[in-house]
Amino acid sequence: xxxxxxxxxxxxxxxxxxxxxxxxxxxxxxxxxxxxxxxxxxxxxxxxxxxxxxxxxxxxxxxxxxxxxxxxxxxxxxxxxxxxxxxxxxxxxxxxxxxxxx
Amino acid sequence: xxxxxxxxxxxxxxxxxxxxxxxxxxxxxxxxxxxxxxxxxxxxxxxxxxxxxxxxxxxxxxxxxxxxxxxxxxxxxxxxxxxxxxxxxxxxxxxxxxxxxxxxxxxxxxxxxxxxxxxxxxxxxxxxxxxxxxxxxxxxxxxxxxxxxxxxxxxxxxxxxxxxxxxxx
Numbered sequence: 158x159x160x161x162x163x164x165x166x167x168x169x170x171x172x173x174x175x176x177x178x179x180x181x182x183x184x185x186x187x188x189x190x191x192x193x194x195x196x197x198x199x200x201x202x203x204x205x206x207x208x209x210x211x212x213x214x215x216x217x218x219x220x221x222x223x224x225x226x227x228x229x230x231x232x233x234x235x236x237x238x239x240x241x242x243x244x245x246x247x248x249x250x251x252x253x254x255x256x257x258x259x
Numbered sequence: 260x261x262x263x264x265x266x267x268x269x270x271x272x273x274x275x276x277x278x279x280x281x282x283x284x285x286x287x288x289x290x291x292x293x294x295x296x297x298x299x300x301x302x303x304x305x306x307x308x309x310x311x312x313x314x315x316x317x318x319x320x321x322x323x324x325x326x327x328x329x330x331x332x333x334x335x336x337x338x339x340x341x342x343x344x345x346x347x348x349x350x351x352x353x354x355x356x357x358x359x360x361x362x363x364x365x366x367x368x369x370x371x372x373x374x375x376x377x378x379x380x381x382x383x384x385x386x387x388x389x390x391x392x393x394x395x396x397x398x399x400x401x402x403x404x405x406x407x408x409x410x411x412x413x414x415x416x417x418x419x420x421x422x423x424x425x426x427x428x
Contacts, residue, residue, distance in 0.1 A: 159267050159307070160376045165369050167271045167304070171278055171297075173362035178282030180354030181347045186287055186332055190294055193325065194278050197301045200313075208308045209379050212386065215395045219402045221313055222392075225320050226409040230416030232325050236332040237423035243336040244426070252348060 164205035172198035185239045185249045189232065196228045267307055274300030285346040287333040295326045309382060312389050 171194055178191025200221050207217025243249050277296035284290050298321045305314035347354075369375055382388075395401030 158261070158378050159264055160378060162369065162375045163267060163271070164304070164308070165375070166366065167274070169362055169365040169369070170275050171301075172365070173358040174275065174278040174282055176361055177354050177358035180357055181351035182282065183346065183348045184287060186329065186336065187282070187290060187346075190281055190290055190329065193294060193321075193329075194281060194297065197298065197321075200317075201301060201304055204305055204308050204310045204313055208310065209374075209377050212380070212382055212388075213391065215388070215392050215401075218310060218313055218388070218392050219395060219405070221310075222316065222396075223405055223409050225316060226413055229320060229325060230412050232328055233416050233420040234423065236328060237420040239332060240335055241423045249336045 161205060161209045164201060168198040168201040168205070170198075171195075171201070183250050183252060185242070185251050185254075186236070188251060189235050189239070192231070192235075193228065196224060200224055263307065267304075270300050270303045270307070274304070283346065288330060291326060291329045291333060294329065295322055298322050298326060310388070312392060 175191045175194030175196075175198060178194060179188050182188050182191060203217045203221045203224070205217075207215070207221075210217070239249055242254060246254060248254070274297055277293045277300060280293040281290050281297060284293060298317060302314045302317040302322075305311075305317060396406050397403055
């Protein structure tokens, strides 16, 4: 059998990789890809704690489904923002979107 | 080492490798396809955790909808010079330091926890996770309110995305 620690370490690694993507990528779409990796790491944690805790309460699986819905909403609005920004500024590189900087 | 452990190690290594490719590869279409590989690996992890419904929802919603949406967005925002600049910004080492520190902090926090190497209890015979999930999602004693709020959130996101991406000219 697999101990709980393996799942937690896998989720921590995936979260750190997603964090690196959010902090280091230049393209706004790639930053959203990093956010998706982080959300998936959270979901692994939720399902693992459901399986290794009280199975009959189902709280972990319900939380995972809510996270799915929030991730879908986040991606839809985020990508619409990116497309809108691309139409106005003709770029999606995060560093070049410095209208509020002086 | 049991077969389950070997499957987990292979799937975990492939998932982490594909995740690394997502954040480092320069071509964004390739990054989105590596994201599909990562999501498949996570779906297999759900299946290993006896969460079959979540694994199927992962494939249908994440790979079928979200990853395809990413590929569409990459194609709609492409410029001739988009793939020639560097993939990472000039402070990427700071981000790498932050993520390594985050991983080290999480690992340190977890290994001091008493339930860290806990083993899973056997699932009771006759337990049907999918029907139980349906019951708690629709019963007032369970999670019917968060379920309805999530549907309102999806409606708001739908209206907002259409408004933002609508071409006014």
